[in-house]
Amino acid sequence: MRYETFIGKRYLFSPRRDRSISVITWISIGGVALGVVALIVATSVMNGFRTNLQDAVTGSLPHITVFAWDDAMKNYSGLQKRLMEHPEVKGVAPYIFKQALLTGRKQPKGALLRGIDPEQESEVTKISSFLREEVYGFAPSLEKQALISKKLLQRLSHPDARINRLKDGIILGAKLARQLETGIGDTVNLVSSQQRMTPIGDVPRIKKLEVIGIFESGISGYDEVLAFIDYRLLQKIYRMDDKITGLGVSIRDAGTAPEIAMELSEIGEEYVVSNWADENKSIFQVMKLEKIGLFLILTLIIVVAAFNIISSLIMLVLEKSREIAILKALGAKDSSIRRIFFFQGLVIGSMGTISGVLVGLAICWGIMTFDIIDIPAGVYPGGNRIPVLIDWTDVLITTTASFLICVLVTLYPSTKASRLNPVDPLRYE
Numbered sequence: 001m002r003y004e005t006f007i008g009k010r011y012l013f014s015p016r017r018d019r020s021i022s023v024i025t026w027i028s029i030g031g032v033a034l035g036v037v038a039l040i041v042a043t044s045v046m047n048g049f050r051t052n053l054q055d056a057v058t059g060s061l062p063h064i065t066v067f068a069w070d071d072a073m074k075n076y077s078g079l080q081k082r083l084m085e086h087p088e089v090k091g092v093a094p095y096i097f098k099q100a101l102l103t104g105r106k107q108p109k110g111a112l113l114r115g116i117d118p119e120q121e122s123e124v125t126k127i128s129s130f131l132r133e134e135v136y137g138f139a140p141s142l143e144k145q146a147l148i149s150k151k152l153l154q155r156l157s158h159p160d161a162r163i164n165r166l167k168d169g170i171i172l173g174a175k176l177a178r179q180l181e182t183g184i185g186d187t188v189n190l191v192s193s194q195q196r197m198t199p200i201g202d203v204p205r206i207k208k209l210e211v212i213g214i215f216e217s218g219i220s221g222y223d224e225v226l227a228f229i230d231y232r233l234l235q236k237i238y239r240m241d242d243k244i245t246g247l248g249v250s251i252r253d254a255g256t257a258p259e260i261a262m263e264l265s266e267i268g269e270e271y272v273v274s275n276w277a278d279e280n281k282s283i284f285q286v287m288k289l290e291k292i293g294l295f296l297i298l299t300l301i302i303v304v305a306a307f308n309i310i311s312s313l314i315m316l317v318l319e320k321s322r323e324i325a326i327l328k329a330l331g332a333k334d335s336s337i338r339r340i341f342f343f344q345g346l347v348i349g350s351m352g353t354i355s356g357v358l359v360g361l362a363i364c365w366g367i368m369t370f371d372i373i374d375i376p377a378g379v380y381p382g383g384n385r386i387p388v389l390i391d392w393t394d395v396l397i398t399t400t401a402s403f404l405i406c407v408l409v410t411l412y413p414s415t416k417a418s419r420l421n422p423v424d425p426l427r428y429e
Contacts, residue, residue: 066083079267158232
């Protein structure tokens with residue numbers, strides 16, 4: 001062990017005449033730890049919310065859509081096969097998008113109808129994870145959720161309803177169902193823009209549908225407007241013959257959707273290719289900027305604690321000025337004196353950073369494991385528990401930033417100690 005390290009340990013851990021220096025040191029360690037804890041917990045919660053939101057977006061709608069502007073895509077089986085030939089494509093399914101007016105028990109409500117193929121939709125979206133049998137109920141277990149989804153999608157099938165002589169079904173978004181004041185088993189009227197001739201003139205086409213399920217993604221913008229129906233029934237209501245709006249495409253990695261969409265756009269110029277990342281670019285960009293701003297703001301906590309390190313080391317230098325003078329009189333170099341106090345600042349910063357990382361990770365684990373905060377269903381996408389995702393890259397950046405700040409603030413007091421004139425403290429000894 002070098003003598004600089006030995007003396008630094010003695011200065012740091014041995015009893016002192018001035019107890020205020022020791023108190024400031026522990027306050028500095030606690031301040032650094034508090035800043036690191038705040039950074040780790042805040043960034044982990046934001047990462048969890050962003051991931052849950054991304055899962056909800058990519059689960060409610062396909063990763064990539066290939067569509068025609070005038071809802072005139074027909075003879076799409078060949079295009080479907082060509083899309084499936086791409087190595088990154090997992091599934092392709094037809095869909096129809098239509099705007100309609102739904103009327104429940106009281107007030108009507110505009111809705112965005114998504115016509116899907118109940119048998120193929122699970123291959124392109126995670127709709128099975130968001131289907132419920134009640135509005136904003138508790139999320140069931142995975143096994144029960146799979147059974148509920150299978151039953152609801154089978155009931156949504158228009159051919160099966162015709163065979164079993166059942167009323168055609170519709171699945172409403174959770175917030176849409178609440179606004180319509182309808183529940184499972186209730187009837188809603190679908191008022192389309194298509195008209196039919198009657199003795200009193202043209203009147204809108206109205207179709208009575210039975211509410212068979214609830215769609216709950218946790219995203220207000222989706223749950224408030226989306227309603228799911230069999231695409232073959234929509235073809236009949238809107239007299240589309242065999243035409244569809246487009247094809248939904250699921251890929252292996254949702255993060256590569258923009259690149260894969262560019263490759264798929266070369267299949268045919270008569271179609272438009274879009275992807276979830278471009279459609280929701282603004283909200284995820286805002287979340288990214290908020291995360292950067294939050295990181296910078298919470299880093300100020302560490303900076304404030306670092307100033308306590310400066311004050312404690314300066315006071316320690318003043319207390320140990322006589323010992324420093326003796327060491328320099330015995331031949332200690334300025335660099336050796338600098339290392340003594342640099343070591344102390346390094347230990348203080350390391351203790352605060354490491355303890356903060358451990359406490360922050362423990363808090364994140366507790367939030368992920370236990371229902372510490374009871375959140376009403378439907379507030380956060382993905383459940384009634386605060387979403388937390390520990391990104392080890394963020395933990396590494398936080399640890400490095402805290403460590404560097406503590407190292408930088410140690411330079412001034414250690415340099416001040418090394419430049420101390422040994423004559424002044426020993427003049428009157």
